[in-house]
Amino acid sequence: MGREQQSEIAFRIVIEQPVPGVLHSLQGKDDGPLDPKASRMGEALAFDFSVRVGPGPKFFGDQVRREGPERRFVYIRVGQMAGDAASPWSRRMKIDIHDIDQELLDAAAKDMRPIEIAIIGTGKDGTPACATVRPTMRRIA
Template sequence: MRTDHRANLQLILTLQSPPPGVDFAVQRGRDELVRPFLATADSVSFAITLTLGPALADDSPNFRGPFAQGTPADRFVYVNSGLSAGQTGTPWQRRAKIKLADIPIALVERAAGDPNAAIEACIEGTMKDGGPVCASVRAPQISWQVVMRSD
């Protein structure tokens, strides 16, 4: 990987078509919950920052920071919903695991260290049972793209 290993990487997690009436939060560390920066009936979006550490033995990115959960070889971000997001009076208690290794390396190289660039994950927010997204989220339920800030 050719990216500066001390670079910040901006990540936007956008849940599309989330179930109505369900709260979402991204988990920071063991138990801190971060609320969305944007929530509408159609989508819920979070903006977080990761740091890239020295590349792993297989030359893949080493995602670090308080939002990066798991071991260096298996990093992920938790998107919590319902009771897990601090909501009361709901039947839902779920966590979605967003695997950072699934981000295409070309997108990481393009966005890392650029304060005007972010990698956006577009995630289907509702499962087939009508509840909030949960478990390990993989394609086609998630897609990745670089987005640029427009001034």
């Protein structure tokens, strides 16, 4: 599939209730941290990036990771993986994007506004969330 069949769509991941003081970042193309930031007092963190979306839908881009023939997701790196060598945590959050409704993708492409995905950044045990983190909301920002 050529790029002429793909639309570029802006995405924003909002981490609500992150553990204060813990560094978070997008995972970049080279698997390193990208745009690291930490919450001082539990305020939300936002990460913006773009994804190319083709028919199917199929997802492409520097932050898009794949698992199997259909699953596509974005990693948020936490603690040591986000660049803080002194952190007691070395984790990643996996945020699925392959299951976003076509209607939402179409609206984002048409309106040229980002798809905002909200997640909770603190696990039930009070430590930073990790593994697959389910969105609490997906909408056009």
